[in-house]
Amino acid sequence: MSLSTLATEPIEALLPLASDETLVPLLDGRWVRYANLDGAASAPALASVAARIAEVTPWYSSVHRGAGYLSQVSTALYEEARRTIAAFVGARESDVAVITRNTTDAVNLLASAVPGRTLVLDVEHHANLLPWQRSPHGVTVVTGEATVTGTLARLEAELVGRPHALVALTGASNVTGESLPIDRVVALAHEHGARVFVDGAQLLPHRRFSLASTDVDYVAFSGHKLYAPYGAGALVGRRDWLDEAPAYLAGGGSVQRVTVQEATWSPAPARHEGGTPNLLGALAIASACEALTALDPVVWEEHEQALRQRLVAGLAEIPEVTIATLWEDSAPPVGVVTFTVEGADAGLVATYLSAEHGIGVRDGKFCAHPLVTRLGLVEGALRASVGLGTGSEDVDRLLAGLRAFLAARAAGELEQRYRLADGLWGLAEDPRPLPRIAGLAELARTASSCRG
Known part of the structure; x- marks a missing residue:
């Protein structure tokens, strides 16, 4: 065209x-x-996602917590949503899907589980940079070159020069929409003993992606970028690190046994989903996943x-x-x-x-x-x-x-x-009327570190 x-x-x-x-x-x-x-x-929100939330809201109840009929329905819906989310990103049979608040939450969860140094590029969204800066194992930040070829060469040089447990990269830049070839990054990382995490926040609303076919080890994404803005996200990938990591959010639902001195933690995903989960958020993502899969x-x-x-x-x-x-x-x-x-x-x-x-x-x-x-x-x-x-x-x-x-x-x-x-x-003067929404007194004008 x-x-x-x-x-x-x-x-x-x-x-x-x-x-x-x-x-x-x-x-x-x-x-x-x-x-x-x-x-x-x-x-x-997609119209179909909003309709799905309206459909299931009357059935909302506690998840994993009760024998009541609505609780059983809610628990079944939540776990089915987890399976749909995992399937959407082509999860392998042994992978685990953890429901999070958003991509930022998912990256912080993974950062708590990585057992070694992480390598990232300077092109990343803060969500895929700041958590690694706080890692006790350290982070290597590579400044990209003007070409994909040159940038891949810089990545390889760092992988050769120092052991890394993980390479974390964006699936698509939230600034320019560009990306490195994931297959080549995976090949380089795996050759040097590192796993690969893809920040899929910008990629998945625009392209199909599969963990199994790319051999990527982990992917994270947010519902609010995937036409499902109901406060949930997901981290999907290999189980071992997540089973061995400390519980990300300690609380009810993440344990098998508790005494006043200690706790026996559940394996993932429950290990990292302490507290009452966001059922509607998970269902919204699953509904969006179904709509996008049908395209x-x-x-x-x-x-x-x-x-x-x-x-x-x-x-x-x-x-x-x-x-x-x-x-x-x-x-x-x-x-x-x-x-x-x-x-x-x-x-x-x-x-x-x-x-x-x-x-x-x-x-x-x-x-x-x-x-x-x-x-x-x-x-x-x-x-x-x-x-x-x-x-x-x-x-x-x-x-x-x-x-x-x-x-x-x-x-x-x-x-x-x-x-x-x-x-x-x-x-200078704003004559525009406000929408008739309860609780809206004026239009917001707030500064943001990302805006400024």
Whole structure:
């Protein structure tokens, strides 16, 4: 499909979202359908996921705790969800799936179990960097090269030079959408006696993945990026380290026997799931896994690539826009595009797109400070992400919004409408009404270490 065709041919969303009919107010008084291009941060729920939660909520009860009928139903649903989640990532028969709060929680759990030094790249999201920095066994952080080939050579040199227990890498960068070839990393790591962990938070909402077929040892992901934002995630992989590790969250459900002096801990997954588990979160992820598994993987990838190419082609036609790239020889990225607008604060652009065009994008450093620093984005950037619920209208509205921003800036109109306070951009006067939601007194304006 040519770029000229992409510019004119409409592209419909692949799956319906629970938020498809959500309207947001604009500065000029109009209400428009929200164009959510921020799924790389948190994706809205699939309509089927929201329906599943509504279906099972009346049956909610304690899990692994009671003989009551609803408790038995809830326990059965929870364990079936675990099996569905494991199957979604191609778990081997001997693998274990632990339900966590999110990817960050899953990485911290794995970090508590790794019996040796970990090797990571500087391209990682903080969730796949900070836990390893705290490891008592130490961490090696490799600065990537400008090419995939050069970066792999750096990884190999470190593996040859010092023993490592684990290589931890992103399945897809949350900044550029690019990735290293997982099969080559696995081959290098296993050759030198290291296991491989893949942070699948950005990969799994965009591509099929299998532990068994890739020979990856562990994978983690979050429901809130997989169109199931109900507060759960998962760590799936080899059992031995997780069975031998200290209980990650000590409490009820993680033990077999307790005295006032000691405890006999259960094996994984119960060992690391102390307390009442998030039944609805696990069911939401399982429902999303089923929906994504039912998709034709070729159609899925073609849909996303068509949208991404449409976006990249449109951005390339705006002289003031520069797209960030990590490796000049990488495979086609997933649906994540980070860019800057010459002479414009990313926070101002994002605020303008929201207030005047009903578009949601991310601005800042994307919880990947070492990478954005290496890419020269020290002042932050903008990120747009496309996915299953995105259509060409969303992409076209973003491109039109960016052109309108540049026209308004040239006309000197922005100074009258926007102001900077405490490091955050906002409207000088905001006449937009709040949605009728209980407990919402005002729109939030809070600083974030990942935004700033």
